[in-house]
Amino acid sequence: MQHNKWITCTITGEWHNRTVEEVLKGPLLLSNRMINRLTRSRGIRLNRQMPFLKRVVKEGDRLQVAVRPRERADLEPEPIPLEVPYEDEDWMVVNKPAGINVHPVRPGETGTLAHGIVHWWKEQGWEGKVRPVHRLDRHTSGLLVVAKSAYAHQLMDRELRERRLKRVYYAFLEGSLTQAPAAEGTIDAAIDRDPDHPLRRRVSPAGDPAVTHYRVLARNNDATLVQVELETGRTHQIRVHFSHLGFPLFGDGLYGSTSPLIRRQALHACEVGFHHPLQGEPVTVHSPLPKDLTRLAKELKLPLPGEK
Numbered sequence: 001m002q003h004n005k006w007i008t009c010t011i012t013g014e015w016h017n018r019t020v021e022e023v024l025k026g027p028l029l030l031s032n033r034m035i036n037r038l039t040r041s042r043g044i045r046l047n048r049q050m051p052f053l054k055r056v057v058k059e060g061d062r063l064q065v066a067v068r069p070r071e072r073a074d075l076e077p078e079p080i081p082l083e084v085p086y087e088d089e090d091w092m093v094v095n096k097p098a099g100i101n102v103h104p105v106r107p108g109e110t111g112t113l114a115h116g117i118v119h120w121w122k123e124q125g126w127e128g129k130v131r132p133v134h135r136l137d138r139h140t141s142g143l144l145v146v147a148k149s150a151y152a153h154q155l156m157d158r159e160l161r162e163r164r165l166k167r168v169y170y171a172f173l174e175g176s177l178t179q180a181p182a183a184e185g186t187i188d189a190a191i192d193r194d195p196d197h198p199l200r201r202r203v204s205p206a207g208d209p210a211v212t213h214y215r216v217l218a219r220n221n222d223a224t225l226v227q228v229e230l231e232t233g234r235t236h237q238i239r240v241h242f243s244h245l246g247f248p249l250f251g252d253g254l255y256g257s258t259s260p261l262i263r264r265q266a267l268h269a270c271e272v273g274f275h276h277p278l279q280g281e282p283v284t285v286h287s288p289l290p291k292d293l294t295r296l297a298k299e300l301k302l303p304l305p306g307e308k
Contacts, residue, residue, distance in 0.1 A: 005068035067151035080116030142269025166273035172266035
């Protein structure tokens with residue numbers, strides 16, 4: 001395996017007389033699985049030599065790990081138009097259009113977002129596997145964080161699990177959501193698989209914890225536009241939660257009904273934000289409503305976000 005990026009950790013007094021393995025798990029935040037992978041690929045160096053994991057380090061030693069190996073892509077590149085509002089050496093944020101899958105869901109499937117990303121990277125002279133950090137349904141549009149290496153995925157997945165990866169959505173609901181006097185609220189309802197439908201989820205006490213925060217941006221007698229922030233990320237979480245309240249998303253035939261106004265569920269991932277795990281700086285990316293949702297807002301006579 002060819003390595004093309006190493007990161008260096010200079011041992012400080014705090015880690016003097018600790019083992020290589022302890023430093024890898026400490027300041028370098030490596031998981032056991034990642035350590036095993038790097039050991040097999042000769043991707044760990046102590047003062048330019050391959051060390052044993054139980055080797056004791058001294059203050060001033062230089063421990064290096066190859067966190068971004070060059071990997072063969074597991075998909076064929078396809079020239080699918082992409083909008084990439086953010087990219088660095090370790091992560092990218094892609095603005096996914098509605099109507100395509102992030103990854104193939106059946107053998108031989110082509111035309112997915114991942115195929116387009118592989119092509120995007122190839123044009124830049126980079127090759128690797130596509131590792132989405134979170135999910136977007138096929139018919140949901142908007143921002144998706146993608147890691148460029150297993151190490152980058154591990155770091156951002158930790159941000160996700162510890163609820164530091166911010167994910168904000170716009171959703172158009174059928175009916176007037178009036179339960180929250182302050183025009184905002186939280187839905188705290190566990191989600192489980194629906195035993196009567198292979199694709200559907202449902203609110204159930206036996207399910208996994210699921211928490212959705214929302215704020216009403218606009219509403220009338222027929223529709224409500226909400227801004228939603230996820231605390232957890234269960235499959236179909238936003239769609240399930242609002243359908244459970246009796247306000248399914250426009251166009252969501254799985255949890256409500258289809259609509260002549262839009263050909264998909266009216267859901268858009270409009271913002272992602274995180275504290276960069278390696279650079280230490282905040283990153284926030286925004287995506288405006290796509291054209292079909294802008295048209296929907298006009299049909300429903302709801303002002304767009306930012307309008308009065």
